Amino acid sequence: MKDAKLVTKSQSNSQTIVSLSNEVKIGGSEIVVIGGPCTVESLSQMDAIASHLKSAPIQALRGGVYKPRTSPYAFQGAGVAGLEILASVRQRHDLPVVTEVMAISQIEEISAYADMLQVGSRNMQNFDLLKALGQASKPILLKRGLAATIEEFVMAAEYIVSHGNPNVVLCERGIRSFDNYTRNVLDLGAVVAIKQISHLPIIVDPSHAAGKRELIADLSRAAIACGADGLIIECHPEPEKSVSDARQALSIEEMAELVRSLEPVAKAIGRKVYGAKRPQLAVA
Amino acid sequence: MKDAKLVTKSQSNSQTIVSLSNEVKIGGSEIVVIGGPCTVESLSQMDAIASHLKSAPIQALRGGVYKPRTSPYAFQGAGVAGLEILASVRQRHDLPVVTEVMAISQIEEISAYADMLQVGSRNMQNFDLLKALGQASKPILLKRGLAATIEEFVMAAEYIVSHGNPNVVLCERGIRSFDNYTRNVLDLGAVVAIKQISHLPIIVDPSHAAGKRELIADLSRAAIACGADGLIIECHPEPEKSVSDARQALSIEEMAELVRSLEPVAKAIGRKVYGAKRPQLAVA
Amino acid sequence: MKDAKLVTKSQSNSQTIVSLSNEVKIGGSEIVVIGGPCTVESLSQMDAIASHLKSAPIQALRGGVYKPRTSPYAFQGAGVAGLEILASVRQRHDLPVVTEVMAISQIEEISAYADMLQVGSRNMQNFDLLKALGQASKPILLKRGLAATIEEFVMAAEYIVSHGNPNVVLCERGIRSFDNYTRNVLDLGAVVAIKQISHLPIIVDPSHAAGKRELIADLSRAAIACGADGLIIECHPEPEKSVSDARQALSIEEMAELVRSLEPVAKAIGRKVYGAKRPQLAVA
Amino acid sequence: MKDAKLVTKSQSNSQTIVSLSNEVKIGGSEIVVIGGPCTVESLSQMDAIASHLKSAPIQALRGGVYKPRTSPYAFQGAGVAGLEILASVRQRHDLPVVTEVMAISQIEEISAYADMLQVGSRNMQNFDLLKALGQASKPILLKRGLAATIEEFVMAAEYIVSHGNPNVVLCERGIRSFDNYTRNVLDLGAVVAIKQISHLPIIVDPSHAAGKRELIADLSRAAIACGADGLIIECHPEPEKSVSDARQALSIEEMAELVRSLEPVAKAIGRKVYGAKRPQLAVA
Numbered sequence A, B, C, D: 001m002k003d004a005k006l007v008t009k010s011q012s013n014s015q016t017i018v019s020l021s022n023e024v025k026i027g028g029s030e031i032v033v034i035g036g037p038c039t040v041e042s043l044s045q046m047d048a049i050a051s052h053l054k055s056a057p058i059q060a061l062r063g064g065v066y067k068p069r070t071s072p073y074a075f076q077g078a079g080v081a082g083l084e085i086l087a088s089v090r091q092r093h094d095l096p097v098v099t100e101v102m103a104i105s106q107i108e109e110i111s112a113y114a115d116m117l118q119v120g121s122r123n124m125q126n127f128d129l130l131k132a133l134g135q136a137s138k139p140i141l142l143k144r145g146l147a148a149t150i151e152e153f154v155m156a157a158e159y160i161v162s163h164g165n166p167n168v169v170l171c172e173r174g175i176r177s178f179d180n181y182t183r184n185v186l187d188l189g190a191v192v193a194i195k196q197i198s199h200l201p202i203i204v205d206p207s208h209a210a211g212k213r214e215l216i217a218d219l220s221r222a223a224i225a226c227g228a229d230g231l232i233i234e235c236h237p238e239p240e241k242s243v244s245d246a247r248q249a250l251s252i253e254e255m256a257e258l259v260r261s262l263e264p265v266a267k268a269i270g271r272k273v274y275g276a277k278r279p280q281l282a283v284a
Helices: A043-054 A080-093 A104-113 A127-133 A150-162 A188-197 A206-210 A213-225 A252-268 A279-283 B043-054 B080-093 B104-113 B127-133 B150-162 B188-197 B206-210 B213-225 B252-268 B279-283 C043-054 C080-093 C104-113 C127-133 C150-162 C188-197 C206-210 C213-225 C252-268 C279-283 D043-054 D080-093 D104-113 D127-133 D150-162 D188-197 D206-210 D213-225 D252-268 D279-283
Strands: A030-036 A060-062 A097-100 A116-119 A140-143 A168-172 A202-204 A230-234 B030-036 B060-062 B097-100 B116-119 B140-143 B168-172 B202-204 B230-234 C030-036 C060-062 C097-100 C116-119 C140-143 C168-172 C202-204 C230-234 D030-036 D060-062 D097-100 D116-119 D140-143 D168-172 D202-204 D230-234
Touching (some): A030 A043, A030 A252, A043 A060, A043 A252, A060 A080, A080 A097, A097 A104, A104 A116, A104 A127, A104 B104, A127 A150, A140 A150, A150 A168, A150 A188, A188 A202, A188 A213, A188 D213, A202 A213, A206 A213, A206 D188, A213 A230, A213 A252, A213 D213, A230 A252, B030 B043, B030 B252, B043 B060, B043 B080, B043 B252, B080 B097, B080 B104, B104 B116, B104 B127, B127 B150, B140 B150, B150 B168, B150 B188, B188 B202, B188 B213, B188 C206, B202 B213, B206 B213, B213 B252, B213 C188, B230 B252, C030 C043, C043 C252, C080 C097, C080 C104, C097 C104, C104 C127, C104 D104, C127 C150, C150 C168, C150 C188, C168 C188, C188 C213, C206 C213, C206 C230, C213 C230, C213 C252, C230 C252, D030 D043, D043 D060, D043 D080, D060 D080, D097 D104, D104 D116, D127 D150, D140 D150, D150 D188, D168 D188, D188 D202, D188 D213, D202 D213, D206 D230, D213 D230
Parallel strands (some): A030 A060, A030 A230, A097 A116, A116 A140, A168 A202, A202 A230, B030 B060, B030 B230, B116 B140, B140 B168, B202 B230, C030 C230, C060 C097, C097 C116, C116 C140, C140 C168, C202 C230, D060 D097, D097 D116, D140 D168, D168 D202
């Protein structure tokens, strides 16, 4: 990959490990699961989700407070009120929090509340935002653009790293295609390729890729089997009542069942899932 | 198009006319040609281009001073020095100037020098930038995203208009496809569709669509024949020496020849090209 | 284009002219319009269409009797009965006829009735069919595959020509993309590219590209403006009653109006439309 | 899926099991691996491959004797001589054989030699071939078209089944996209969707999807993890000497290593790999 100086293995052979907290690290042998709703709606909603997911177990909580929406008239997110909810839930349940940053002006504010700043697909090549995030104090979750090539994706990470922030986690979330049966096409070939090219961790978002909840569990297991370092999955206490992306959110029960099913897949390729209750330990 | 309240014909039947100067207006019966290099390199380069293109004739000058580049190590544009070159050439040759804005922080500065602010494809859904441009004092040239749907494209314009700036010109510049023979696929069906849906003007960028200079003239004529309100075309005094996009830049002579060829096509559909020397006038 | 030995200009500089009849030739200075319904339904339908279109004027009649349908339960075409209808209408109105061939076993039969054999998009790389058509006595209309590259398209023609039949006309009909606002994306860049690469004629099918009748006239004019040698357009006496593709068929009146509008566009690029009633002739 | 009458679960809840031989069945709890070269080159080549792969173990042998090639001047396959080689190797090593059928005229001949007839991507909607295969005595391996939707893919199988042959195995092999880093984009979402919609087995071809051998093992494990019923993988004793697709063929050793790695993944989702030597059995 020409021009990639910092994020490729040719530059560094040591796998980058990105810390979300003292306990939760992405890129090591343990697979991380991040869960939560598309949109932060209320404290009670987030509190319910966090308390249930904590025991799934998941390792971090997601929830959007600044939302990129196709229409200017669609709900644009709860903003600061949402950040305060995230902070409250984060502390009460001891769960690191990931949320999207859409503008340079939000970086400082979000950094005060969240443990990881997400760059959405529509901003993957918002180069001024990427440069500014190179100066941020928090790790970055960089989602692949709607039709970004593997090279463009890796080079977007290079923008952040070359501006000073080495803590970047990539996220494959599906690319656009001619078929609308699934919302996007999950490109696991990109995950495999990037694991070979780059020392940065990469996780998979099967929710936005599939757009249909019944496809998510199988795609999650596939992602782990091919080497992804983690998953970020939408879930909601009452999916059908979600203010956005209702069709793709898992229920709390589906989420817990999914997490349980990941452990044997991870084990099959020599890894493990964070915090999985392992039979042998239970026996001992 | 659900949710489009301001930019669709259902809301207003009067065609929007966007003024670049007292003389140059986009969206009326006269077709506008904007030309210039991918990147502002030097005053002598821009002065040579402007003096030649003025008589082509073209109606406005383009030139990038802030450049979105896949690699952080590629030339990022001349910045303020480039803006000063644009301003100097603008005044000397009485040509309106269009240049790209990549960040909210640049809006005020660029507005002081340029007559129209371009939003590049990678920023088509940079919603915070769009909202801020709704407060800008200058017209906006909004390029279609690399894989944006027609609905997303129109709704991006709605962001700008709904935040206060009605002077938006859309620009079709090709979408991504499976074939790399051309750089992108010029989607003239989108131009036709948008002319029917929206009262905003739409122009075509055949240079980034084709990526090969030998395809540009024919695609330009096709764009005019199907109703585009103008063209934005890359040209360079010495295309092979261009610092970027050399393969797709026309020479000054090719540009002049292209402009001459547009007039009969425009006439065939009941329009005319700005400033074209018309036979009947010559006769008189 | 590596491996293209017979269909590229490097092999032959003389433009191929394909004759549909003594009068109608594709690839010369005159632009050909082929019209007709998606599917041959009845003699009265075809007779009505032919009598009206003859004076539009169009130069050849299209109509499917063997239909490639996604579902095995959809109407598969009228078969031989349809061919007999085509033959009857062909003779009565002195109009050459184009219809699709889906199998080697149909070549001889269709050749007895039709003047040109169409290979549909789904069969563009049905190589055994292409080879067999190299032995056919009639010209071939080769439609671009749903996601065929320009190289694959040209090489599919090379299959036919290298097996003995030099009379091949290519047809751009749109390619698949992520946007379903239009049925496909009309790729006029491919038309321009192929005119430069190959000496074979190429026509455009705006009906299948757009999938919406209101987009067809503008796209037709664009196709002529960029150098296409003709058009193939779906029309129907009562579009809303068409057994297939009703949404994209023009009425007879719309077709006549479209044909009239093509002449000035053709003239603008130094060509003319077959049989157009030209003002200067009317004056003389 | 409207119109799908025979291949969907709404019509039949019992999973279809397709037999390649008395021992090898696709669609049951055991995962099948099919291996072999892109092209049958010689008896010694095929004999070497079969003897090595038999102990990998794989359950069936692939090898093309009629080859769909973009260029008419590329090697079109060994034809009948190749079939005789396949038959010889098939008998000597007791391995079922899969090979591609490109034309109706080849069905009878290939059926005399092979255990399964493959329909290539370019022929997925060659409806006359599909109908004829509905009358064939052998099972069909139907590969997804280059840009076929999930619905079109399933309906192509419906053509075969509705014409009398219930023994159809689908094969996901990647779809076209804008990125050429991988040859195609493996669409495992389609595999998951089809497993839910249809009772037909579906296998995955990671070789044509990836186009690069270093990506194949990880994608194979992902395919098994998300529910695919098997894999078809290109391998060659000396990949760099393969007459076609050299870049994507695994060596015999890589193939054996890959097969060994599949067993724990299959076990993780409650399945097993055909003939895998399982540790617990070895211990016992």
